[in-house]
Amino acid sequence: MARVLVGVKRVIDYAVKIRVKPDKSGVVTDGVKHAMNPFDEIAIEEAVRMKEKKLASEIIAVSCGPAQAQETIRTALAMGADRGIHVEVAGPEYDTLQPIHVSKILAKLAQDEKIDIVIVGKQAIDDDANQTAQMTAAVLDWPAGTFCSKVEHGSGELTITREVDGGLEVIKVKTPAVLSADLRLNEPRYATLPNIMKAKKKPIKKVSPKDLGVDTAPRIEIVSVEDPPVRQAGSILPDVDALVAKLKEGGHI
Amino acid sequence: MFVNCSRTIRHKTQLSSLLQRYQSTLVIAEHNNEALSTITQNALTAARQIGGDITVLVAGTKCGPVAEAVSKANGVAKVLVAENDAFKGFVPEAITPLILATQKQFNFSHILAGATAFGKALLPRVAAKLDVSPVSDIIGIKSPDTFVRTIYAGNAIQTVKAKDGVKVVSIRGTSFEATPLEGGSAKLEPAPAGDYKSNLVEFVSQELTKSDRPALASAKTVISGGRGLKSGENFQLLYTLADKMNAAVGASRAAVDAGFVPNDLQVGQTGKIVAPDLYVAVGISGAIQHLAGMKDSKTIVAINKDPEAPIFQVADYGLVADLFKAVPELTEKV
Numbered sequence: 001m002a003r004v005l006v007g008v009k010r011v012i013d014y015a016v017k018i019r020v021k022p023d024k025s026g027v028v029t030d031g032v033k034h035a036m037n038p039f040d041e042i043a044i045e046e047a048v049r050m051k052e053k054k055l056a057s058e059i060i061a062v063s064c065g066p067a068q069a070q071e072t073i074r075t076a077l078a079m080g081a082d083r084g085i086h087v088e089v090a091g092p093e094y095d096t097l098q099p100i101h102v103s104k105i106l107a108k109l110a111q112d113e114k115i116d117i118v119i120v121g122k123q124a125i126d127d128d129a130n131q132t133a134q135m136t137a138a139v140l141d142w143p144a145g146t147f148c149s150k151v152e153h154g155s156g157e158l159t160i161t162r163e164v165d166g167g168l169e170v171i172k173v174k175t176p177a178v179l180s181a182d183l184r185l186n187e188p189r190y191a192t193l194p195n196i197m198k199a200k201k202k203p204i205k206k207v208s209p210k211d212l213g214v215d216t217a218p219r220i221e222i223v224s225v226e227d228p229p230v231r232q233a234g235s236i237l238p239d240v241d242a243l244v245a246k247l248k249e250g251g252h253i
Numbered sequence: 254m255f256v257n258c259s260r261t262i263r264h265k266t267q268l269s270s271l272l273q274r275y276q277s278t279l280v281i282a283e284h285n286n287e288a289l290s291t292i293t294q295n296a297l298t299a300a301r302q303i304g305g306d307i308t309v310l311v312a313g314t315k316c317g318p319v320a321e322a323v324s325k326a327n328g329v330a331k332v333l334v335a336e337n338d339a340f341k342g343f344v345p346e347a348i349t350p351l352i353l354a355t356q357k358q359f360n361f362s363h364i365l366a367g368a369t370a371f372g373k374a375l376l377p378r379v380a381a382k383l384d385v386s387p388v389s390d391i392i393g394i395k396s397p398d399t400f401v402r403t404i405y406a407g408n409a410i411q412t413v414k415a416k417d418g419v420k421v422v423s424i425r426g427t428s429f430e431a432t433p434l435e436g437g438s439a440k441l442e443p444a445p446a447g448d449y450k451s452n453l454v455e456f457v458s459q460e461l462t463k464s465d466r467p468a469l470a471s472a473k474t475v476i477s478g479g480r481g482l483k484s485g486e487n488f489q490l491l492y493t494l495a496d497k498m499n500a501a502v503g504a505s506r507a508a509v510d511a512g513f514v515p516n517d518l519q520v521g522q523t524g525k526i527v528a529p530d531l532y533v534a535v536g537i538s539g540a541i542q543h544l545a546g547m548k549d550s551k552t553i554v555a556i557n558k559d560p561e562a563p564i565f566q567v568a569d570y571g572l573v574a575d576l577f578k579a580v581p582e583l584t585e586k587v
Contacts, residue, residue: 018405100386131377138381143453146374164370166461219386223412234569240582252531253587
């Protein structure tokens with residue numbers, strides 16, 4: 001049975017309309033609702049289903065971030081992960097934490113914990129980078145099954161359906177492997193109140209990147225964060241004829 | 254002192270133009286063993302903005318026609334060709350060592366590809382092997398080390414300065430014009446040889462959605478449907494209109510999740526980013542995640558019966574109407 005490591009990130013809730021800081025250094029995060037990155041919920045769900053099918057023996061949820069990242073780990077534990085690892089990164093160090101750092105942290109933990117399958121979401125909805133799975137696989141020299149919409153377990157290998165530009169693609173990867181979850185992989189469950197209570201008793205180990213031997217020196221400097229250009233307000237047309245006239249005017253038809 | 258100061262500035266300018274001259278970019282071509290993907294032409298434009306020599310790497314099981322085609326693009330100095338069964342399915346586990354060997358030999362300052370499923374899967378693996386932090390899905394280039402990209406589903410624009418020696422960058426196709434495949438005559442050379450076959454991964458099969466309509470990401474007109482279409486059959490209304498307007502058809506996540514259309518039609522933060530001349534949103538409310546994929550369209554038209562739908566806040570022309578009446582009428586009149 002596989003040992004599974006799942007990376008979860010605490011991000012601003014997907015439904016929040018974000019605000020850029022007036023000094024253009026980033027977006028306002030204080031006092032803003034946060035939640036687990038939606039793709040990571042899918043990653044955890046996939047791991048829990050593996051455990052329910054007796055394909056996984058233990059699920060470890062790991063999150064890199066400030067103290068509040070523990071809430072995200074608790075959510076993962078309430079969904080069915082067995083224990084958590086909180087890699088504490090806070091303040092300016094967290095502001096410039098990049099997938100390159102996270103992937104080295106995940107890779108080290110995967111080795112230390114003798115992991116067979118690492119699952120992360122395909123991208124975090126804050127930085128929209130879509131890099132961590134690919135980079136973790138590279139650091140470990142494992143294959144990557146990116147943008148998974150279906151994972152079938154064989155002996156020593158996984159058959160993966162991937163969402164690619166023109167449709168779907170099927171690959172076989174040898175385990176150990178790193179997977180990234182796409183939207184269509186599954187429908188994540190809600191944590192029930194009894195499970196939330198139980199999750200409070202599950203252990204969370206706290207470590208630092210330094211403990212893991214990972215250098216988090218920034219590789220990328222954020223020069224500025226600004227609002228996107230605002231579109232000019234349009235007009236509501238009375239009927240289809242008016243629309244056809246506008247399309248003709250614009251040279252679209 | 255003033256003299257000294259201006260001399261320093263002049264010296265710096267010279268230095269930066271000297272650096273500029275020594276940029277050299279490797280563009281990873283995306284293709285299907287038959288034809289070059291348009292995204293590579295967009296990437297070439299980005300490479301030209303960076304300045305310096307441009308080399309294109311064509312890897313696949315069959316590279317001849319693609320290498321020939323891309324060698325004719327203006328500004329391409331060299332095309333490296335790696336034809337090998339190892340690259341079946343374009344698996345990153347096989348192409349990464351090829352890129353590393355190429356990088357070792359030529360020492361590029363930049364490695365570029367389009368931010369497609371291919372580029373997104375490949376470039377971060379390459380970057381990690383080079384121990385550099387990649388930059389995803391850029392929409393602009395301020396200087397050879399400073400790039401512009403969007404974060405938070407396109408709701409903020411981030412400018413970043415990459416400090417690593419090699420810049421590994423994926424580019425958003427809709428933000429860069431396509432470099433035409435003419436006016437150039439690059440040399441074709443074999444890429445560094447090696448045993449690139451990966452035993453970690455095996456490509457099994459592909460199931461591509463077949464369509465005679467233009468490709469979603471590069472179409473001049475896109476007509477998208479959402480939950481308001483109510484069923485897969487009703488999408489026929491959009492297909493008929495699309496055929497008449499020579500448009501591609503897209504969809505919101507709601508329409509994909511409901512099974513109306515396949516996943517690869519999804520427009521949005523986690524689907525495709527499009528920026529056509531005309532985007533017609535039919536029965537789409539306009540969630541943040543959908544707007545992320547289409548709000549750079551030149552003209553946006555929304556057809557929705559709910560006057561409060563957020564899509565109307567970005568639409569140039571809105572029609573508050575029942576789509577089941579308005580779309581057939583529009584089809585008839587265009």
